[in-house]
Amino acid sequence: NAGVTQTPKFQVLKTGQSMTLQCAQDMNHNSMYWYRQDPGMGLRLIYYSASEGTTDKGEVPNGYNVSRLNKREFSLRLESAAPSQTSVYFCASSAGAGGIQYFGAGTRLSVL
Amino acid sequence: KQEVTQIPAALSVPEGENLVLNCSFTDSAIYNLQWFRQDPGKGLTSLLLIQSSQREQTSGRLNASLDKSSGRSTLYIAASQPGDSATYLCAVIGIGNEKLTFGTGTRLTIIP
Numbered sequence: 001n002a003g004v005t006q007t008p009k010f011q012v013l014k015t016g017q018s019m020t021l022q023c024a025q026d027m028n029h030n031s032m033y034w035y036r037q038d039p040g041m042g043l044r045l046i047y048y049s050a051s052e053g054t055t056d057k058g059e060v061p062n063g064y065n066v067s068r069l070n071k072r073e074f075s076l077r078l079e080s081a082a083p084s085q086t087s088v089y090f091c092a093s094s095a096g097a098g099g100i101q102y103f104g105a106g107t108r109l110s111v112l
Numbered sequence: 113k114q115e116v117t118q119i120p121a122a123l124s125v126p127e128g129e130n131l132v133l134n135c136s137f138t139d140s141a142i143y144n145l146q147w148f149r150q151d152p153g154k155g156l157t158s159l160l161l162i163q164s165s166q167r168e169q170t171s172g173r174l175n176a177s178l179d180k181s182s183g184r185s186t187l188y189i190a191a192s193q194p195g196d197s198a199t200y201l202c203a204v205i206g207i208g209n210e211k212l213t214f215g216t217g218t219r220l221t222i223i224p
Contacts, residue, residue, distance in 0.1 A: 004155075031210060042116075042201070042216040043156075050210055058211060090155055097210045098143045103155035 002026050006091050006104035013081045013111045021076040021107050023091030031094045032074035033101065034058075034066060036087040043090065049074055050097065081111045114139045114206055118215035125192060126223050133187040133218050135202035140180050143205045146212070147176050147187050150199045159200075160187070164207075192222045 007022045025032065034046040035058075045058030049068040063085060065077045074093075078085060088108050092101040115138045125131050135145070144163045148156040160169045160176040162185070168177040175188040185202055199219045203212040 033210075033212075040216065043203075043212075043214040045211050048210050056210075092156075098205050100146065100158045100161050101156075101212060102158065103148075105155045106153075 004091055004093055004102050004104035006089075006107050008107060009105065010108050011110070013078075013109065015082060015111060017081050018077065018079050019081065020078075021089055021091075021109075022073070023075065023104060024073045025091075025093040025102070026072065027093060027095075027102065028071070029093040029102075030071070030096050031099070032068065033092040033094075034064075034074070034076045035090045035092065036060065037090060037106075038087050046076065046089075081109075083111050085109065086111045114142075114204060114213045116202060116204060116213050116215035118200075118202060118218050120218060121216065122219040122221070124221040124223055127192060127194060129192050130188065130190050131192055131220075133189070133200050133220070135185040135187070135215055137183045137185075137204050137213075139206065140183050141207050142180065143207050145176075145178055145185050145202060145204045147174075147185075148201045148203065150201060150217070152198075156201065189220075194222045194224050196220060197222045 004025045033048040035043045037043045047066040049055045052071045091104045094101045146161045147159045162169045162178045173190040178185045199217040201217040203214040
């Protein structure tokens, strides 16, 4: 019953460092998503992938890149971290467009 | 641009009471509306999904209604329990896209 697995759970970075957040799902879902959650802002979509080999920008894509490595895995990369990227990041997946989205437990990222 | 509002931001009620959480959205051209629950420090768990053609959905003590024309949804929780304490979020998907737009949530506390 793993569902959506995110690694790491916590990370502290210095400004300018890079890192990759990993996400994997075992439900054979086509669609995968990356969100960030900030106090008072709700969840905002960063990028999504409707199927293996495709990615599209969401509401707040600047400063991020993504890779849909295969059907199971969707990674989010911060090339040069900034304090404004301090947030909680959630990965989600769904069978297809408009379906129920299943979320991972989140990655809590602090950029100093 | 779709905007989703949830009022109040926080709500406390005694155990055993029935309660209603509100969600409003500005663009009625939605594909579906989803209600989620988020426990502190955790990811989101899907509670109910209502298709745009439906008026309501039920799951156990939860009942969600949708009035697309007025841009409103309600989540009714019957016979509340301390375990219902969490933040409840609603989100809508617009027609023809993958993107969930979230409200900022209502933090519910059930007082034993």
